Amino acid sequence: MTIAISLHQSKELSPKEEDLRIYYTFTYFHSELSREIQEGLKVGEKEINMLKKKLTAEWKWKQYEVCDKPVENCTFKLQLTFITMLLCAVVSKDILDMARxxxxxxxxxxxxxxxxxxVIVQQLWCxxxxxxxxxxxEKKMLEEDIENGCNTRFCFDSHNKSDKEQLMILENLYSQEVEPLNEKIQLLRNQESCWVMFLASVIIFFCWFCAAQPVMKALTTGSNEDIKLAGRSVAIxxxxxxxxxxxxxxGNRQ
Known part of the structure; x- marks a missing residue:
């Protein structure tokens, strides 16, 4: 018996694999089966096969996430650049008007x-x-690495192996193949969080910059109307x- 991966030349997972990924993770189901073995219960071949499918499913979608995440980050940086450009234009216009x-x-x-x-946009686009x-x-190489729908890195002979030994083999495969992908994904998410914080800082600065003008005017004129306008600006x-x-x-909690 072997464990195999078939990408079907597509990013989409099969319905069964999608269900496995949504409802249970490999680590959770592996711990449940390990607990049953420790309690002396018999683990059926169906459960072992399901655990193998969980491993292949998680490996597949995380491989594609590692490939797609950098592209998403670049797209986000492009959007951030456009927003920053517009805000800088508004701030510059106000400052230049005040400088006359x-x-x-x-x-x-x-x-x-x-x-x-x-120039920044052109570099980001390239x-x-x-x-x-x-x-x-990388996706093409990943698909070419599969021969006859079987990825050799996940193949092992389970003949004459106990349930505990098979669980250990699957756990080692998860540590070798999936956990490094988890680390890469987390690193990419951390980078995305930094850009989100930068965007939030830019917008917050813009909000207080817009609020500072009515406040300064209210302090200068002292009129009730200007004071009310300044209060509304500060509230916004x-x-x-x-x-x-x-x-x-x-965003950082996700």
Whole structure:
């Protein structure tokens, strides 16, 4: 008996594998079977086969996640760059208006900012294309590594092996093949969390920058109308800060 992986030349998992991945993880089901063996209970061949399917299913979708996550991160950085560019344009316009600089000087400053952001966007776009090409190549190599629907790294002879020995073999395979993928995925998620925090910081800064202008005007004029406007602006900034903090916290918890 062997354990095998078939990618079916597709990223999609079969319905059975999808159910296995959703309802139980390999580690949970492995611990349950190990507990049954320790209690002296007999583990059937059906349970062992199901554990093998869990291993193949987790390995498959995590392999593809490792390939797709860098592309998603590059796409997120592109979106972040566009948002930052728009916010910087608004902030620069307000600062230049307060400085009362000449119109052509303002145009030159905006031109420099635009060129700078366009260079960053162009580099990120080229980086995304390169990473996507590398990921597609890795997927192709992954599929070419499979001969007759069987990945040799997951093959072992279970003949004359006890249930405990088979569980140990599967646990070793999980440690060798799946756990390194988990570490890579976690590293990529940490990088994504850093970019989310940076985006939240930019938006929070923009909220308080917009709130600072009415406050300064209210302190200068002292009129009730300006004070009310400043109060509303500060309230919006506080709400925006709280909202972005919650979103960042939820994103880091996932």
């Amino acid at each position: 600089l000449d119109f052509w000087i303002q145009c030159c400053i905006f031109g420099i900012e635009s060129v700078l952001f366009l 980086q995304r294309r390169q990473i996507k090409s590398e990921c597609d190549s 900034a506080v709400w925006g800060t709280f909202h972005m903090s919650v979103i960042t916290w939820i």
